[in-house]
Amino acid sequence: MAVYSINVNGTTHQVDVDSDTPILWVLRDNLRLLGTKYGCGIAHCGVCTVHLDGEAIRSCAYPISAIENKKIVTIEGLSESGDHPVQKAWIEHDVPQCGYCQAGQIMTAASLLEQNSNPSDDEIRRAMNGNICRCATYTRINRAIKTAAKEM
Amino acid sequence: MTKVKTHLNRRSFLKLGAAGSAGLMLQFSWFSSLAMENPTMEGAWDLNGYIKIATDGTVTIASPNPEVGQNVKTSMPMIVAEELDVNWKDVLVEQAPLNTAIFTRQIAGGSNSIKESWDSLRMAGATARHMLVQAAAAAWKVPASEIDVTLGIISHEESGKNATFGEMASAASQIKVPTEVEVKNIKDFKIIRHSQKNVDGPGITTGKAVFGLDVYSENMVFASIVSPPAFGVKLKSFDASEALSMNGIYDVFTINAYPEDFERGRFDISAFPELIVITGDSTWRIMKAKKTIKAEWSAFDSYAVKFLGQDTKEQVPAGKESTENHYSEMIQKSKENAKQVRKDGNPEKAFSEATKVIERSYTAPYLAHSPLEPLNFYANVTADKAELIGPIQTPEYMEKSVARRLGMTLEQVDIQMTRIGGGFGRKLYGHYLLEAAVISQKIKRPVKLMYTREDDMTFGAYRPTYQASFRAALDKDNNMIAFHVKTGGIPESPLYANRFPAGTVDNYLAESWAIESNITTAAFRAPRSNFMGAVEQSFLDEVAELAGKDPIDFRLELFDRAIKNPVGKNNDYEANRYAGVLKLVREKSNWETPKPGISRGVAAYYCHNSYVASVVDLRMEEGKPIIENVYCGVDCGIVVNPIAASNMVEGGSVDGIGHALYSLLTIKDGVPQQSNYNDYHLIRNNDAPRDVEVHFVDSDIHPTGLGEPPFAPAIAALANALYKDTGKRYYHQPFMVDIESMYLQEKESV
Numbered sequence: 001m002a003v004y005s006i007n008v009n010g011t012t013h014q015v016d017v018d019s020d021t022p023i024l025w026v027l028r029d030n031l032r033l034l035g036t037k038y039g040c041g042i043a044h045c046g047v048c049t050v051h052l053d054g055e056a057i058r059s060c061a062y063p064i065s066a067i068e069n070k071k072i073v074t075i076e077g078l079s080e081s082g083d084h085p086v087q088k089a090w091i092e093h094d095v096p097q098c099g100y101c102q103a104g105q106i107m108t109a110a111s112l113l114e115q116n117s118n119p120s121d122d123e124i125r126r127a128m129n130g131n132i133c134r135c136a137t138y139t140r141i142n143r144a145i146k147t148a149a150k151e152m
Numbered sequence: 153m154t155k156v157k158t159h160l161n162r163r164s165f166l167k168l169g170a171a172g173s174a175g176l177m178l179q180f181s182w183f184s185s186l187a188m189e190n191p192t193m194e195g196a197w198d199l200n201g202y203i204k205i206a207t208d209g210t211v212t213i214a215s216p217n218p219e220v221g222q223n224v225k226t227s228m229p230m231i232v233a234e235e236l237d238v239n240w241k242d243v244l245v246e247q248a249p250l251n252t253a254i255f256t257r258q259i260a261g262g263s264n265s266i267k268e269s270w271d272s273l274r275m276a277g278a279t280a281r282h283m284l285v286q287a288a289a290a291a292w293k294v295p296a297s298e299i300d301v302t303l304g305i306i307s308h309e310e311s312g313k314n315a316t317f318g319e320m321a322s323a324a325s326q327i328k329v330p331t332e333v334e335v336k337n338i339k340d341f342k343i344i345r346h347s348q349k350n351v352d353g354p355g356i357t358t359g360k361a362v363f364g365l366d367v368y369s370e371n372m373v374f375a376s377i378v379s380p381p382a383f384g385v386k387l388k389s390f391d392a393s394e395a396l397s398m399n400g401i402y403d404v405f406t407i408n409a410y411p412e413d414f415e416r417g418r419f420d421i422s423a424f425p426e427l428i429v430i431t432g433d434s435t436w437r438i439m440k441a442k443k444t445i446k447a448e449w450s451a452f453d454s455y456a457v458k459f460l461g462q463d464t465k466e467q468v469p470a471g472k473e474s475t476e477n478h479y480s481e482m483i484q485k486s487k488e489n490a491k492q493v494r495k496d497g498n499p500e501k502a503f504s505e506a507t508k509v510i511e512r513s514y515t516a517p518y519l520a521h522s523p524l525e526p527l528n529f530y531a532n533v534t535a536d537k538a539e540l541i542g543p544i545q546t547p548e549y550m551e552k553s554v555a556r557r558l559g560m561t562l563e564q565v566d567i568q569m570t571r572i573g574g575g576f577g578r579k580l581y582g583h584y585l586l587e588a589a590v591i592s593q594k595i596k597r598p599v600k601l602m603y604t605r606e607d608d609m610t611f612g613a614y615r616p617t618y619q620a621s622f623r624a625a626l627d628k629d630n631n632m633i634a635f636h637v638k639t640g641g642i643p644e645s646p647l648y649a650n651r652f653p654a655g656t657v658d659n660y661l662a663e664s665w666a667i668e669s670n671i672t673t674a675a676f677r678a679p680r681s682n683f684m685g686a687v688e689q690s691f692l693d694e695v696a697e698l699a700g701k702d703p704i705d706f707r708l709e710l711f712d713r714a715i716k717n718p719v720g721k722n723n724d725y726e727a728n729r730y731a732g733v734l735k736l737v738r739e740k741s742n743w744e745t746p747k748p749g750i751s752r753g754v755a756a757y758y759c760h761n762s763y764v765a766s767v768v769d770l771r772m773e774e775g776k777p778i779i780e781n782v783y784c785g786v787d788c789g790i791v792v793n794p795i796a797a798s799n800m801v802e803g804g805s806v807d808g809i810g811h812a813l814y815s816l817l818t819i820k821d822g823v824p825q826q827s828n829y830n831d832y833h834l835i836r837n838n839d840a841p842r843d844v845e846v847h848f849v850d851s852d853i854h855p856t857g858l859g860e861p862p863f864a865p866a867i868a869a870l871a872n873a874l875y876k877d878t879g880k881r882y883y884h885q886p887f888m889v890d891i892e893s894m895y896l897q898e899k900e901s902v
């Protein structure tokens with residue numbers, strides 16, 4: 001056990017956890033930031049996606065000891081009032097069914113558009129391939145990303 | 153206008169506490185005699201819901217059924233709001249509590265939420281509107297018939313008087329509940345048939361929507377199970393000394409969630425009655441520690457399971473089963489005598505006299521439902537109360553099971569429904585809820601039980617594995633004169649003997665068989681139809697080809713026969729609606745002229761009371777199908793919420809295609825061979841159809857559901873399109889196994 005300093009959505013927290021604890025469980029069990037979900041624990045489904053210094057990572061397989069001084073942004077911190085272009089596009093296209101994977105989808109999409117503000121269909125599909133949607137809303141996800149791209 | 157009986161009475165109205173000053177609270181309760189389509193879900197269910205109108209004008213509409221992604225939390229309140237004539241923008245929606253004294257059929261299953269609730273939800277809105285109008289008429293001393301209600305404003309033109317719902321709510325609560333009310337003419341709908349966005353959209357996109365896994369309380373204990381490594385074994389002993397020495401681990405113990413003498417309910421499946429449980433202070437620590445527990449398991453002897461209301465116990469066979477053996481057993485069984493379920497005419501004579509006969513066999517594997525939110529539940533059981541919060545498709549069933557298991561009354565058991573992070577049938581079976589309750593009762597602490605993905609995938613239950621053999625006979629003019637289906641599975645047969653093509657062919661035979669197993673299975677999106685629809689519609693594509701006919705024309709000829717002169721009785725479909733979706737998809741896909749370089753296939757299926765025809769357009773690229781488009785023609789009667797209905801059909805189609813191409817759960821010596829998304833393949837973004845185009849039949853028929861019907865026809869349309877491109881038929885799911893081996897062979901031969 002050790003005390004780690006972790007900056008999430010602009011706020012610094014001290015957490016006392018095992019060094020191999022994945023960021024996902026620090027967010028959920030310690031900080032009660034519950035928008036980031038658990039799906040597989042092996043970085044294969046994408047529901048736990050958060051931003052680490054702007055880069056989309058799978059928080060279920062990223063131990064807190066590897067975080068250094070990097071800043072985390074979760075779905076709760078993506079925008080002040082849910083009005084990030086990706087969030088707005090998700091509403092416009094009425095993307096969610098069960099909704100469980102969508103925070104992860106949105107975080108991956110937001111990261112993609114930060115790096116490439118005008119991705120092709122092919123680039124979108126490849127960037128989003130690590131995020132499973134079990135309800136299979138893929139066509140709406142991809143359309144929403146196109147819409148969001150226009151606003152970025 | 154149509155008048156409907158309200159079945160309301162003063163007593164039931166007051167029971168909920170109309171509370172004059174707090175405004176109008178309407179509770180409605182009546183019995184619905186319609187049973188769910190799925191015959192394994194027996195019986196009939198009531199449905200109730202309620203409206204709250206506060207004096208400040210806030211209109212809150214409760215959505216009675218579990219929300220599992222089918223979007224009933226928006227569409228059910230829309231129906232109430234329509235008849236209430238409130239402005240949809242002014243409506244707040246909340247999840248209704250489980251209350252079997254007031255509400256019934258609070259189930260997400262069988263694509264039945266909208267179908268079963270349609271009349272009741274309309275009546276709820278209309279009754280409240282009637283009472284508000286009566287209150288205004290009394291206050292203004294004008295005839296109620298002269299009063300108008302528009303967008304939540306009650307008005308009387310002649311006197312110039314008007315009031316908001318909030319202003320009349322208190323007076324309305326004193327009005328006698330009508331014995332019957334008028335509901336709107338369908339053509340006057342302003343909310344229904346108009347797309348309304350998901351009411352939880354803002355919550356979902358900001359991470360605030362609460363799923364079962366998001367339920368935490370301050371003093372709760374984290375718990376996980378250590379399930380047996382294989383089907384067919386039971387716990388002998390375990391050593392948890394290492395786990396108990398690890399930081400944050402509280403205890404390791406066993407529970408017997410389903411004791412031998414316990415009378416199980418319909419949804420109490422469990423292959424592993426006795427489980428090792430580990431508790432601790434955090435999810436991660438128990439995930440780590442459980443791996444250190446050393447347990448010994450031994451093969452069990454056959455044992456019996458009691459189900460409530462059944463005279464005979466169900467026997468669970470002993471043994472460690474394997475997929476390999478399952479397939480050879482199914483093939484053997486398909487050659488033996490089976491149970492005749494339906495026979496029309498003289499099939500054997502027709503086959504012997506036929507000009508052409510075609511015979512084909514199909515299989516499909518176990519599938520893991522694997523909703524992305526794994527099984528989990530929060531339980532806080534005290535001496536006199538069980539508080540249970542989480543994702544469950546059958547709360548009213550599980551309430552009864554928990555009460556029996558804990559020795560409590562139904563009133564002491566409080567199940568609260570969160571959003572469900574995917575179910576697909578898996579969360580109909582609430583053993584995980586009951587396990588959480590048993591753990592909490594034992595340790596006298598609030599507990600949050602979470603299955604890891606590996607637990608979720610290897611614990612069972614699965615979509616059954618199936619086999620079907622078909623024969624069809626053509627006469628010299630290429631008319632189908634006989635049809636024979638013989639089908640079965642492990643542990644159930646998927647047969648629906650009265651479905652198409654029954655009724656369209658003079659000589660028809662349907663036979664059924666099943667093989668028992670100790671591998672637990674569970675209803676999976678479009679239970680049994682997910683296989684039968686797919687294979688029947690693939691087979692008919694071959695029959696049409698053998699007859700030298702266009703596959704749509706071939707089916708339309710059969711439906712024409714069923715419309716004009718149906719064969720036999722109890723045909724379970726409406727031929728004109730079936731033909732209607734095929735004609736719609738033919739038109740919308742421009743069937744006769746596919747795009748250059750594209751191969752296309754078609755299929756149509758009826759299940760869960762709705763009709764779906766699908767056309768799949770694809771091309772092959774380096775041994776992989778690229779699906780350019782799926783066109784769907786859909787008849788579900790009135791489309792309550794088009795944007796959400798379309799979402800269901802899009803997702804259901806992609807889901808069907810994904811499972812048929814990729815998904816495979818195999819067993820070896822009782823051990824599931826896939827345990828997470830690295831080895832269990834679900835369809836992903838890059839594999840998914842590039843587009844899905846959904847077209848609805850314009851209809852005034854009572855609405856039916858969409859969660860399940862699109863699944864099977866998409867699979868058959870895919871298989872038929874793959875044949876057009878590769879020249880090979882696909883008889884065994886998942887298709888990628890054959891596609892990949894064929895591609896490799898071709899590459900090697902070059």
